[in-house]
Structure formats: C-alpha cells, structure tokens
Amino acid sequence: MTTEATHNAPGLPIASVERETGLSKDTLRVWERRYGFPTPDRDANGERLYTQLQVRQLAQIKRLMDRGHRPGRLLALDASALAALDTPDEANPGAPDPQLDDWLERVKSHDSDALERQFHRELARRGLARFVVDICAPLITRVGEAWSRNELGIFEEHLFSQHLEKLFRTTLANMAPQSGSPRVLLTTLSGEEHTLGLLMVESLLVVEGAYPVLLGPQTPINEIVRAAQVKAVDAVCLSFSTAYAPTQAAQGLRDLRQMLPARTELWAGGYGVKGIRKPIEGVCLVPEFQDLFDCLVRWRIETGGKSAN
Amino acid sequence: MTTEATHNAPGLPIASVERETGLSKDTLRVWERRYGFPTPDRDANGERLYTQLQVRQLAQIKRLMDRGHRPGRLLALDASALAALDTPDEANPGAPDPQLDDWLERVKSHDSDALERQFHRELARRGLARFVVDICAPLITRVGEAWSRNELGIFEEHLFSQHLEKLFRTTLANMAPQSGSPRVLLTTLSGEEHTLGLLMVESLLVVEGAYPVLLGPQTPINEIVRAAQVKAVDAVCLSFSTAYAPTQAAQGLRDLRQMLPARTELWAGGYGVKGIRKPIEGVCLVPEFQDLFDCLVRWRIETGGKSAN
DNA sequence: GTCAACTATTTGTCCAGGACAATATGACTA
DNA sequence: TAGTCATATTGTCCTGGACAAATAGTTGAC
Numbered sequence A, B: 001m002t003t004e005a006t007h008n009a010p011g012l013p014i015a016s017v018e019r020e021t022g023l024s025k026d027t028l029r030v031w032e033r034r035y036g037f038p039t040p041d042r043d044a045n046g047e048r049l050y051t052q053l054q055v056r057q058l059a060q061i062k063r064l065m066d067r068g069h070r071p072g073r074l075l076a077l078d079a080s081a082l083a084a085l086d087t088p089d090e091a092n093p094g095a096p097d098p099q100l101d102d103w104l105e106r107v108k109s110h111d112s113d114a115l116e117r118q119f120h121r122e123l124a125r126r127g128l129a130r131f132v133v134d135i136c137a138p139l140i141t142r143v144g145e146a147w148s149r150n151e152l153g154i155f156e157e158h159l160f161s162q163h164l165e166k167l168f169r170t171t172l173a174n175m176a177p178q179s180g181s182p183r184v185l186l187t188t189l190s191g192e193e194h195t196l197g198l199l200m201v202e203s204l205l206v207v208e209g210a211y212p213v214l215l216g217p218q219t220p221i222n223e224i225v226r227a228a229q230v231k232a233v234d235a236v237c238l239s240f241s242t243a244y245a246p247t248q249a250a251q252g253l254r255d256l257r258q259m260l261p262a263r264t265e266l267w268a269g270g271y272g273v274k275g276i277r278k279p280i281e282g283v284c285l286v287p288e289f290q291d292l293f294d295c296l297v298r299w300r301i302e303t304g305g306k307s308a309n
Numbered sequence C: 001g002t003c004a005a006c007t008a009t010t011t012g013t014c015c016a017g018g019a020c021a022a023t024a025t026g027a028c029t030a
Numbered sequence D: 001t002a003g004t005c006a007t008a009t010t011g012t013c014c015t016g017g018a019c020a021a022a023t024a025g026t027t028g029a030c
Helices: A014-021 A025-033 A052-066 A079-085 A096-110 A112-126 A128-148 A154-173 A196-207 A219-230 A248-259 A271-275 A289-303 B013-021 B025-035 B050-068 B079-085 B097-109 B112-126 B128-148 B154-173 B195-205 B221-230 B246-259 B271-275 B289-303
Strands: A183-187 A213-216 A235-239 A266-268 A284-286 B183-187 B211-214 B235-239 B265-269 B284-286
Touching: A014 A025, A014 A052, A052 A079, A052 A128, A052 A219, A052 B221, A052 B289, A079 A112, A096 A128, A096 A154, A112 A128, A112 A154, A112 B289, A128 A196, A128 A289, A128 B271, A154 B221, A183 A219, A183 B025, A183 B289, A196 A213, A196 A235, A196 A289, A213 A219, A219 A248, A219 B154, A235 A248, A248 A271, A248 A289, A248 B013, A248 B079, A266 A289, A271 B195, A284 A289, A284 B265, A289 B195, B013 B025, B050 B128, B097 B128, B097 B154, B097 B235, B112 B154, B128 B154, B128 B211, B128 B289, B154 B195, B183 B195, B183 B284, B195 B211, B195 B235, B195 B271, B195 B289, B221 B246, B235 B246, B246 B271, B265 B289, B284 B289
Parallel strands: A183 A213, A183 A235, A235 A266, A266 A284, B183 B211, B183 B235, B235 B265, B265 B284
Antiparallel strands: none
C-alpha cells in the first residue's frame, strides 16, 4: 500500500533530501565519501538522485543518532541490523506514570477527541501552571522519546502539537494582561520552528504577573534586538527544542548576546539547551520550567521588581 | 543606540549568516568570488567572519531582489546607491484602499490593541469567509509589500501574524466540524514556516462544509503521505508563501505527487505558487482563494460529493 | 574502584574553484 | 504587438582537501 505510487520514481535530488531529513548536503556527501552510504544514483549530469528507501534509511539513522548512537557505527550496519536497533527495546527509564502512558496511547492512535477532552479536564483540575509543569512538559518529552523510538511519527507529533497549541491559544486569548513586569519577549532563532515551548512559557509568565510579548518563531537576531528595544522588554526568552543542534544554539546565543544591550537579560530554555555544556557569559540557561521561576525571582530581587526601561 | 553593543564584535561565521539572511553558503561564497562582495574578514583558520554591517547589507539586497532587482546589478552598487534604491519610491499599484492603509499604519506603529479591535469588528461585520478573502489576504499581501519596501521589519510582520493567528485559532476552536467532505489535509513542506495561510484555508473549508485536518507547518513528504492515508483524506492542500523559492516548491510538489496515491488530490496555494510557470501534472495550483472554491466545486462534481476512501 | 588528565578518533563544517542547467534579458522577425 | 532564438546571468551541484570541536579510549593517582 505504501509503495504503490513508487512506480516510475526518478529519485530525489540532494536539496530535497536535505529538506526532508535535515541532514546538510555537506554531511550527505561526506558520509558517502567516508562510509560508502548512501550511494545514490546519478542523473545524466552526474548529480545525486536518492531513492525513497535511502531517504527512509537516512531518517532512521538520524533518529537513532538522537538516541545516542554514532554515525560511524550505524553507517557500517546493514538494513536488518539497523531495524534490530530501532525496535522499542528498553523500558522507559523515568517513573512509568500510567496517565502519561494512557495519553501516549491516544496520541499513537490519533484519538483526537479523547485527547482534547482529557486536556481540558486536567487543565480545569490543576490550574494552568501545574498543568504546564506536571502534564504538558512531561508529555511532550514522552512524545519526543516515543518518536525517537519509532513508536510514532512526525505526523502524530504534529497532530498532538496542534491540539496543545489550540488549547493554549484559546486559554491565553482570554487572559492577555494589560501590564506586568518583567516584560519578556518570546521568540526562537531562525531554524527553530517549535512554538509550543513559547506558549507554555507565556502561560507561566501571565500567571506569575509578568508581561509576555509573543513574537512567534524564527526571528533573525537583528530583529530580535530591534523588537526588544521597541517593546522595551527587560528580558528576551528563547526556546530550543531537541532538534536544534547545541553547537548552533550556543553560537546563536553568543551572536545575540553580543548585539543586545547589556541591561536586557537573555534567557534560553527548552530541552535543546541541555546539550550546552559551557555556560555562556550573560546568558541564563533555563533547561527546566522550575528554573524559569528562579529566573523571575532573581530578576525581581535584583531590580526591585521594576522595569529599567 | 542600535550600535551600542557592537563593541568587541568578532563577526559572524558563514553558518550564522546563512541562518540570518536565508542566503545559502554556496551563494555567499559565489557572490564573493564573482562580484567581490561581501568580502568578510577571515579568522586564524581562514574561515569567513562577516560584520554586522555586511549582514544588514545582505538582508537589504535580498529584499531588493524580491522587488525584482538582479543581484549582478545590486552587488555592483555601493552603499549609498543601494540606500537610494531602497526608499519607498513608487506608490502602490493596486487600488489604494484607505482602510488597508489605515491598518498598515497600525501595524507599523505596533498598535496591537487597535488592530485587534478592528479585526474583531470586521470579522463580525463581514462574516468569516468575506473577512478572509476581502481583508486578510489583501492585508497580508500589503504587509509583505511594505516589508519588501523596507517600510516595516520582520518584527512587525511577526507581531501582525501573531494577532491574526490568535484570532483564527479562537474563532476556529468554536466551530470544529464533526464531519464533512471533502476531507482535506492542511500542511506545508519543510522550510515553509508560515501557518497563516493554512488557518485561512481551514476557515474557508469549514464554512464551505468540508472537513479540514490541520497538521501544522513543515511536514516531511513521507509523513504527509502517511497522514493522508491514516486520516483518509480526499486531498492534500499545501501552502507556499512568497519566501519559498518557486523552483524548490515545484520540486517538492513533484516529489510529493510521485508518492501520493493517484486518487488523492494535491492542491498548492499561496502567493508562492504564482512563481511556478509550468503546470505540474496531477497538481492543482491555487494562487488565489477564489480558485480554492473552484477546486472544491470541481471535486464535488467529479466525485458526486462523496469521499472515495 | 573512582575520578581526573591526556591522547586518539570521530565527525561536521569549512574552503577553493570548476561546471552546468534554469532563468532572465535582449535582439530580431513576422 | 507578439513570438522566437541567441546570450548573459545566477544559483546549485560537483570533487577532494583540511581542520576544530566533540567523543571515546587509555593511563595513572588516590
């Protein structure tokens, strides 16, 4: 069924493969040179044409790399050995929360209605802040892990994200504050498309009496600086998902810190910052939501709770 | 004020410039080779380090290219000649709708509250479909043009998008249908982050009695195919903004068409498809919203209004 | 046995410069 | 004016070499 349309497939050029897999052209070429895989066909002009199978295998390898495997080993294996690695082998290391498992099951089976009802119920029961910290964040982590174990695909992950996004946007629409401090600009760097982290942070900030300015994802650094100035914010808060390469994230943070006025704080949150080892001067790393509260408290003590702008 | 933090700027590596400007590394290098601009400094290792000024100039050049200028000409000019080109010179060619001008002014001056009130008012007055077609689409076009004329920045554009997104999501949350036909999957290809187009299409489809499945932006082709199968949709609808290179869009559509079952229709909408000259077999190009209605009607006639799945 | 320091390997990204196809421009003709 | 063809422009692809950052493996001290 899935291969029915692969009749006269001429193959995908390298740019398409980069777009689909997220592996750079440089990486694709150097893998071919070093490990002999993938070895795509060539067109009349000598340009690479990858088969659908190769693209699927590359996506699989990328997933396994996120689980800690190294490309040198993976690329030496054949398809069956890869498949053996790719099965959901180990049990989940964290506490096996039955409710989370329950939800994960719903995500896997695309049971949108049940998922949405349950979200609303838990939100009402726990309140927004606890809902974010105790339910959303762990569940998103679980979904990410499940994806890396090949238990569900990007499709399910997207659908799940859309439900949460709808929930947050409707909830937040009814409680937009007129004022508050600190004023915090929320966005991501170019290349980071995940908005969910921003919406969760926005929720927490509103509840805590701060004034978030949601700018949406993917703002160039120059424009972040200008926005911070125009909106007179006290802090810029960026969000990084697992997908963002830690080395790129660190570079981006350095670039931005260099251009931002010293009085404007720079906070970086999300799963993606956990990979950053060395602290960056003038940047506050916020890997967990709890650390965000710490950041807020610290700012309020240091400034007396008043915006400097 | 804007240059205050540029004290010890060591410059940005080529990867950062690619991320910030959207110009590929290949393009940056070939411009340097051919036109002698930009000529970045080099670090101890011989790697390029671009100054902030160079990055700003590159962004300016990219904007001017979107207005129809050619790089060969632009890169031969010096900074002052570029600035002369970059002023908002010509008047807008279309009908100078005073209301649109009014709104554009609000966008430029970050008058969020007034903007939001006016959106709600017009939505109530015209109804959702007319609001999308008569107000939203032209306004988005106008904002895009204003951006290309350097009258406003990405920051303002992001803020504007966030307001519209909030409006659509709250409106749509209250009218999600239980059924309808055709069933249409809504998403974009990797690299296209704009969600607004999808939300507008979703609105129109709901109003017209169809059943949209919103998947959010940036789904890999493989996953689009799987989603179409699982959700048993009759059509996949992709959205392309101006930013998406027409050649990339066409290639992506060909890639997807090749993998999708023949019975599943493929519609491609948005400003970005206007750049596609040659029709692509099996792909329905929908440059204007009116064409979407045509697509719907055609599908209903051809199939008798019933899903084939 | 554990931890730290050091060395070796791995791996992604950068570089140069050549080539070519797709697009846009401009000249010429009907 | 509109269509056709030659020419110029321009982005992307190619090869193969190099190197720095990160990771793995080893050794030695406590």
